[in-house]
Amino acid sequence: MTDYRDVNRANWDERAPAHAASAGYNLAAFTRDPHHLSDVVTFDRPLLGDIAGLRAVHLQCHIGTDTVSLARLGATMTGLDFSPASLAEARKLSAASGTPVDFVESDLYGAPDVLDAGSFDLVYTGIGALGWLPDIRRWAQVVATLLRPGGRLFIREGHPVLWSLQDEREDDLLVLEYPYFEHAEPTVWDDGGTYVDTDHTFEHTTTHEWNHGLGEIVTALLEAGMTITGLVEHDSVPWEALPGRMTLLPGGEWQVTERPRRLPHTYTLQAVRTAV
Template sequence: MNEYLTLNRANWDERAPAHAASADYGYERFVKDPAHLSGVVTFDRPLLGDVSGARGVHLQCHIGTDTLSLSRLGARMTGLDFSAPALKIARQLAAETGAEIDYHESDVYSAADVLGAGEFDLVYTGIGAICWLPDIARWGQVVGSLLKPGGRLFIRDMHPMLGTLDETQPVITPRYPYFEQSEPLVFEEPGTYVDTDVSFEQNRTHEWNHGLGEIVTALLDAGLTLTKLVEHDSVPWNALPGFMSLDTATEEWRLAKDPQRLAASFTIEASKRP
């Protein structure tokens, strides 16, 4: 049952140092520039609004660049991830930048047990996170457990429409399920999404797509009220090589031709009902 955790953790453990060393994550820029924010949080900021003073938790925080960015916006941040090597880097980055961020090692489904229920004003989940989770309804319950009454979730992630597409074909082709399936999508991919010369050995992953309706329903069933749903034509990585172009102003990738054809990512904000 937990084979996906073993495989996916090994994949992320191996890639964390390469991500930290890449220009894409900008580790050294965070250290040198106290005002620097990640491209992801910069994109999120207009919809995210003011987080100053909020007690926040970043689920699936990886090496902590988005977590640090939220801290720099004034939130009192906690980060949670299942990868010990990633958290080692996140803690090192916080120490080098003087940020007070509390990091915990755990899978998402155990987050409330590790961090405590009803402790947070903000649950933040960044891009490329929920595809690693087999059960979106269970994720919604975790989010609801972590939030204080009146607290809010903010998530931006890959749109499930984009998740159906096969990027290896000469023509963009729907191939994968739009809706959550009990069995994982199994991928064997030797590289990673940043520019690196590192060769990896842990290349198999288990992933799931979740329909937009399934995500919203998971949050409603967990006692949250939907307050914002925005679909975007861009993502912060080249999800369809050969078909996308980079907007250097936003560090986002969208279809080079007629980008309005594709919902590439989405933002959801939801608040916990009293």
């Protein structure tokens, strides 16, 4: 059986240059404006707080727009990703924008082998990361291993309820179609597009993905020696997750058009590594 990482890496390697060229990621704004931040990090700032002077790592950083944004807020940033093509775009962005970031290539579960364990003040994970991982407990162990005692995890992620919805229907019903809980076997997708506008015709269209229930995520962190310090559910998401049934809000967020409060779109979870 082909390893899920090889399948998904091929997909992300092909996506990276298309994403870097897209209006959605707006890389030119980082070079044009030394104070420009990604929409994602802009949304995160009220809960993220002051990170100036912190040593931080952005796990699954993709092409680095959020990583560079965090560096611009004063953190000493490392970005980690398993896609060499994504990291190539991230390094170009870092250089062109004059924002130093150390980018490291590794699968998420291999992070403790290539980064200094127990040395980070902040582990940051952004939207759309956890679904590529088959085992949420192993993820939580990686987070705890990287953090110093008292160090903090910050993650904003698509809500597992949102991930379980069927996204293309002829009617306007919101239907739970896909697994909410983690399963050993992935959900296998074959999708010829991506979440930004692009004319590129993709060849590597298959991906293997997993959902993780909110309780599973919280429990995994607790078992890894973390203390939960915050959990906020949001009624918006930074991409059109349900095409044709969402409204674009100021700041680049999308929201279900009809009765949006019936659905959690995303969540922000924070936890601190217990001092030992």
